[in-house]
Amino acid sequence: MTAYDLYVITDEGLSKGLTHVEIARRAIAGGADVIQLRDKSMSGEELMECAVQIRTLTKEAGVLFIVNDRLDIAIASKADGVHLGQEDIPVKLARPLAPPGFIIGVSAGTLEEALQAERDGADYIGLGPICHTGSKKDAGPVCGFGLITGVKKHVSIPVIVIGGIGPDNAKESISAGADGLAVISAVVSQDDVTGAAKHLKALIKEAKRQKVYEG
Amino acid sequence: MTAYDLYVITDEGLSKGLTHVEIARRAIAGGADVIQLRDKSMSGEELMECAVQIRTLTKEAGVLFIVNDRLDIAIASKADGVHLGQEDIPVKLARPLAPPGFIIGVSAGTLEEALQAERDGADYIGLGPICHTGSKKDAGPVCGFGLITGVKKHVSIPVIVIGGIGPDNAKESISAGADGLAVISAVVSQDDVTGAAKHLKALIKEAKRQKVYEG
Numbered sequence: 001m002t003a004y005d006l007y008v009i010t011d012e013g014l015s016k017g018l019t020h021v022e023i024a025r026r027a028i029a030g031g032a033d034v035i036q037l038r039d040k041s042m043s044g045e046e047l048m049e050c051a052v053q054i055r056t057l058t059k060e061a062g063v064l065f066i067v068n069d070r071l072d073i074a075i076a077s078k079a080d081g082v083h084l085g086q087e088d089i090p091v092k093l094a095r096p097l098a099p100p101g102f103i104i105g106v107s108a109g110t111l112e113e114a115l116q117a118e119r120d121g122a123d124y125i126g127l128g129p130i131c132h133t134g135s136k137k138d139a140g141p142v143c144g145f146g147l148i149t150g151v152k153k154h155v156s157i158p159v160i161v162i163g164g165i166g167p168d169n170a171k172e173s174i175s176a177g178a179d180g181l182a183v184i185s186a187v188v189s190q191d192d193v194t195g196a197a198k199h200l201k202a203l204i205k206e207a208k209r210q211k212v213y214e215g
Numbered sequence: 216m217t218a219y220d221l222y223v224i225t226d227e228g229l230s231k232g233l234t235h236v237e238i239a240r241r242a243i244a245g246g247a248d249v250i251q252l253r254d255k256s257m258s259g260e261e262l263m264e265c266a267v268q269i270r271t272l273t274k275e276a277g278v279l280f281i282v283n284d285r286l287d288i289a290i291a292s293k294a295d296g297v298h299l300g301q302e303d304i305p306v307k308l309a310r311p312l313a314p315p316g317f318i319i320g321v322s323a324g325t326l327e328e329a330l331q332a333e334r335d336g337a338d339y340i341g342l343g344p345i346c347h348t349g350s351k352k353d354a355g356p357v358c359g360f361g362l363i364t365g366v367k368k369h370v371s372i373p374v375i376v377i378g379g380i381g382p383d384n385a386k387e388s389i390s391a392g393a394d395g396l397a398v399i400s401a402v403v404s405q406d407d408v409t410g411a412a413k414h415l416k417a418l419i420k421e422a423k424r425q426k427v428y429e430g
């Protein structure tokens with residue numbers, strides 16, 4: 001079964017000067033299970049060049065490679081799949097274009113969107129945002145772990161949680177039912193990208209072990 | 216053989232408040248042979264919705280429908296083809312994803328780019344910009360019709376000219392060898408889109424007739 005434990009989304013803008021390819025390389029070294037290439041500003045040609053390079057890196061490492069939004073670039077670069085937001089092409093229209101076994105993930109912010117995504121044939125759900133920055137300063141983010149549990153009760157495809165996820169709430173996310181954690185800043189924005197990925201991966205593994213023991 | 220005589224590119228920004236769909240409808244009524252949907256700011260979902268509507272209109276009218284840049288949306292909307300700029304996915308990578316008979320047009324600004332596009336398997340070339348606004352005010356645009364003749368000598372796929380093309384230089388473009396004229400503002404920005412398309416179509420037809428007579 002496909003493991004989505006640590007799902008790292010590349011974002012050059014949130015990194016400390018790293019390219020998509022360099023973010024991917026360091027995240028893979030830290031144990032990322034999935035790399036998603038996301039860039040809303042590059043031309044198709046530039047994005048395609050990044051995708052081809054990350055495909056090579058991920059293939060060597062046995063890591064899943066997903067392209068955000070651009071189904072054509074995902075297919076052309078031989079990525080494992082595409083991630084579609086609620087503003088992207090609907091999964092029902094995307095599926096017939098994709099080769100057999102191609103992974104299509106869909107963003108969902110509510111139970112209704114998650115159910116719809118599963119009905120439409122999504123292979124996994126990117127559920128979130130889970131955590132929101134609270135109004136009180138220094139109070140830290142407010143997280144809705146109940147949404148994870150609610151969605152997990154009703155859908156059978158993997159649920160990857162996203163939005164304010166990091167080491168501080170990794171355990172609660174897994175306990176609430178998340179199959180994997182999608183992160184950007186918790187890994188990409190850190191000085192030591194590889195170290196941040198390693199730490200988070202260890203927390204996820206430990207939380208999953210505890211869950212098995214606790215039944 | 217596919218006719219590319221009058222190739223109208225939708226551009227909401229250059230229109231007087233018309234949507235892509237309304238531009239397409241009016242251009243078709245004026246005799247457009249090809250409609251290209253071009254929008255660099257819409258989400259995939261919005262673009263897909265436009266594409267599906269324009270596919271219906273063009274199919275009813277027997278008009279070719281081409282989507283700019285987004286191969287995935289072109290295929291998913293059952294468009295006849297995609298137009299790829301020099302900054303988009305290379306045609307060599309796009310071709311294997313496309314269904315049989317799918318048209319792939321490629322932008323070229325020079326003879327070298329045109330030759331490369333043909334070698335890479337393009338079905339037509341969008342050659343331009345042909346005309347540039349001159350430095351002298353009121354002098355009108357300066358057009359390089361020699362480029363058209365040069366490219367036509369060396370490539371065998373259709374050459375559609377673009378960039379400052381309109382009623383003032385339609386005849387010279389056809390005489391120089393253009394197989395079709397791609398226009399935006401000469402049609403889309405006019406008060407009477409249908410009338411502007413009709414006028415331009417008549418000029419193209421007349422220029423092609425004269426060319427045949429003149430040998």
Ligand code: NI
Pocket residue numbers: 369
């Ligand atoms: Ni020559």
